[in-house]
Every structure is written in C-alpha cells, then in structure tokens.
Amino acid sequence: MSAKSLLRRARWTGEVLAAALAVALAVGGTSASATTAPNVPWSSYLNGWTDQYVPTSSNDCVAGRDNCLKATLKELSRIADATAKSCSHDAVFARAYVRMTQTYGWSRDIPGYYQDVPFANHQDAVFAKHYTDAYYAYTSGDLASVPQAWRIAFDASRDERVSATGSLLLGMNAHINRDLPFVLASVGLVAPDGSSRKPDYDAVEKWLYTATEPLLAEVAARFDPSADDAEDPFGLNNLVLFQIVSGWREQAWRNAEALVSAPTPQARALVAANIENDAAAEAQNxxxxxxxxxxxxxxxxxxxxxxxxHDDAPPMPYDFGTAKPYGY
Known part of the structure; x- marks a missing residue:
C-alpha cells in the first residue's frame, strides 16, 4: 500500500465520521501521563459521601448545595492544570471537563433553567467522581479498579497514540457511554413526586451545543491545532461532535432505564456488562x-x-464568559 493510501486510510474523513456516528448511536443497544498529588479520590475525604441524593445531608454535594460546584471544579482543575502544564495527552479531556462543568454552573444560575437545581448539583458531582476515581486509580497503578473504556483512553494518552480529537472522543466515550448510565441509575431517574428527571437531563443539550465551538477552539489553540479543522486528517467540527455526544447521551439514559428496570440481580449484571463492553468497543472504534x-x-x-x-488564553468566550487557561 502506498504512503498516500496509508495517510488517506488514517484520516478522519466525512465518511468515517458518518460511520462513527452511526456506530455511536447504535452502541449500548447492542497510565495517565501526568499525575497530581495527593493521588487519592476526592470522595475519600468528603465525609458522608454517597451517590444517593439526600437533601438533609451534611455533605454539601450529597445535599446538592450550590457550593458543591466549587468543590467539583477545584478537583477537576487539579487534574486539568497538572496535565496541561506537562502536556500530557490527558489534558484535552481534563480541560474539556472543566469547561463543561463551568458552563453547567452558568446554566444552573439561570432562573427556571432546571426544575430541581439541588439534584442537578448532586448529579454533577457524582458524575465527576466517576471520572476522578478512574483517573486516580489509573495513576496509582490500581488498574483493576479502572473501567475498560477509561483504561483504553488513559493508555492511549500514556502512549501518545491518538490525535487531540481522539483524546477528546476517548474521554467522552468513557464518560458518557460507560459512566453516565451508572450515574443516572444510582442518583435516580424519577423525582419523589413520581415525575421523570428527563426534562432536566435534556436541558443540558441547550448549552452543550454552544459550548462545543469554544471548546474545540481552545483545544486547537493550546494543545493541537488540528483539533478544530475538519479538513485536517484528525479534525472535527462542532456540529459533528455535538451530534455524537447527543446521541451517546440519549443512549446513556436508555441504558440507565435498563439498569433500573432489570427484574433480577442477574439481569442487571447482564445490562451492566453490556454497557462496559459496548463502551470498550466504541473506544476501539x-x-x-x-x-x-x-x-x-x-x-x-x-x-x-x-x-x-499550553499557557495561552482560550481564544473564544464560553457562555459563562472569558475562561482562564488554568483554574476555573
């Protein structure tokens, strides 16, 4: 095979993107290179942590109090700052997670945006905990505690195997296709009054789209200039990325429903295994x-x-305003 053919084969063309999106929508229906210290999950030192939403809890994140968001952002920024300064390939998803959480905070402060803000705060923290637990387990060498989809993503970063677009997609796949169904099932799909929490879940889509363009611009400006160039072999545009993420999120909700409605522990274990396997398969794709x-x-x-x-300022404002290169 010629060099030109090999390069064409490696490219993320429109046809490949379309195929990847089709796979992404079907999936589920069917060592980090930089470390932070201390290398322990934040949930281990938050007294009374539980995935269950308890409004009366003394733990601000379990109760969903507004200042839980600061704790979440602080922990996410620890990883994002350390990986960016060392140019670890983990930096791309880590910074993306900070930006998405900042944008969530912006949306949360808009009156009426969510029906249940305290619950949204709690869910946001539980979601973050799944990522940070996986990251710290990996960097500590506790690979048995790292879900396969995350291990593939972290291995790819360690080995500098994929483009920045690949780093972003691998992290999002593990985060959404693997973690999110378990998060949704654990925190609850239904409010105490029996109403579905799906409207608040879907409300996130409104800002996910507007946050995608400045995120890709920041990744390109600070980490890899190919990240926001759809004409580049490894580029991606904001519309395609949003469509992929939106499809993954819808499937995550359906998988959470399957976990919750499983009639027996054995049936639930099968659903869980399918989630793990499908997320790992998507990572391989x-x-x-x-x-x-x-x-x-x-x-x-x-x-x-x-x-x-890596120290450059993000070139575009987000919904929450101008972002700093480090911190939040």
Whole structure:
C-alpha cells in the first residue's frame, strides 16, 4: 500500500465520521501521563459521601448545595492544570471537563433553567467522581479498579497514540457511554413526586451545543491545532461532535432505564456488562480512526505545539464568559 493510501486510510474523513456516528448511536443497544498529588479520590475525604441524593445531608454535594460546584471544579482543575502544564495527552479531556462543568454552573444560575437545581448539583458531582476515581486509580497503578473504556483512553494518552480529537472522543466515550448510565441509575431517574428527571437531563443539550465551538477552539489553540479543522486528517467540527455526544447521551439514559428496570440481580449484571463492553468497543472504534500511523503521522507536532502554547488564553468566550487557561 502506498504512503498516500496509508495517510488517506488514517484520516478522519466525512465518511468515517458518518460511520462513527452511526456506530455511536447504535452502541449500548447492542497510565495517565501526568499525575497530581495527593493521588487519592476526592470522595475519600468528603465525609458522608454517597451517590444517593439526600437533601438533609451534611455533605454539601450529597445535599446538592450550590457550593458543591466549587468543590467539583477545584478537583477537576487539579487534574486539568497538572496535565496541561506537562502536556500530557490527558489534558484535552481534563480541560474539556472543566469547561463543561463551568458552563453547567452558568446554566444552573439561570432562573427556571432546571426544575430541581439541588439534584442537578448532586448529579454533577457524582458524575465527576466517576471520572476522578478512574483517573486516580489509573495513576496509582490500581488498574483493576479502572473501567475498560477509561483504561483504553488513559493508555492511549500514556502512549501518545491518538490525535487531540481522539483524546477528546476517548474521554467522552468513557464518560458518557460507560459512566453516565451508572450515574443516572444510582442518583435516580424519577423525582419523589413520581415525575421523570428527563426534562432536566435534556436541558443540558441547550448549552452543550454552544459550548462545543469554544471548546474545540481552545483545544486547537493550546494543545493541537488540528483539533478544530475538519479538513485536517484528525479534525472535527462542532456540529459533528455535538451530534455524537447527543446521541451517546440519549443512549446513556436508555441504558440507565435498563439498569433500573432489570427484574433480577442477574439481569442487571447482564445490562451492566453490556454497557462496559459496548463502551470498550466504541473506544476501539475511535482508536481505529484516530491513531497516528508512523512514520507518516505522529504526536510530534501536537507535542511541540502544546509545549509552546499550553499557557495561552482560550481564544473564544464560553457562555459563562472569558475562561482562564488554568483554574476555573
């Protein structure tokens, strides 16, 4: 096979994106390279932590109090800042998670945006805990505690195997396709009055789309200039990324329903296994389209760009305003 053919094969073309999106919508129906200290999950030092929403709890995150968001952002920023400064390939998803959480905070403060703000605060923290627990388990060498989809993502970062677009997609896949169904099932799909929590879940879609463009612009400006260029072999545009994420989120809700409605522990275990396996399979799909093909492509340009630009300010404002390169 010629060099030109190999490079074409590696490219994230419109046809491949369309195929990946189709797979993403069907899935479910069917060592990090930088560390932070201390290398322990934040939930281990938050007294009274539980995934169950308890409004009377002394734990601010369990009760869903507004200041829980500060604790969540502080923990996410610890990872995002450390990985960005070291140009770890984990930095792309870590920074994306900070930006999405900041945007959630912006939406939360709009009167009437959510029907149940305290519950949304709690769910946001539980979701973050799944990611940080996986990250710290991986960096501590406790691989048995790392879900397979996350292990694939962290291995790819460690090995500098995929483009920045690949890093973002691998993290989002593990976060949404693997973690989210378990989070939704554990915190509850139904409010105490019997109403579905789906409207608040769907309300997130409103800001996910508007946050996608500045996020891709920031990733391109600070970590890999190819990230927001759809004409590049590894580029991605905001519309396609949003469509992928939206499809994954809908499937995550359906998988959570399947977990909750499973009639027996054995049936639930089967649903859980399917979620794990499907998320891992999707990660492999992403690897197949986003991996560098040495010697034609490698992470060298990405790494050199990051070394020169990781301290740069994000080039576009988010809904919550102008973002700082570090912290939140």
């Amino acid at each position: 992403i690897l197949a389209t986003q991996s560098y093909v040495p010697p034609l492509t490698s992470s060298t340009a990405r790494d050199q760009w990051c070394a020169a630009h």
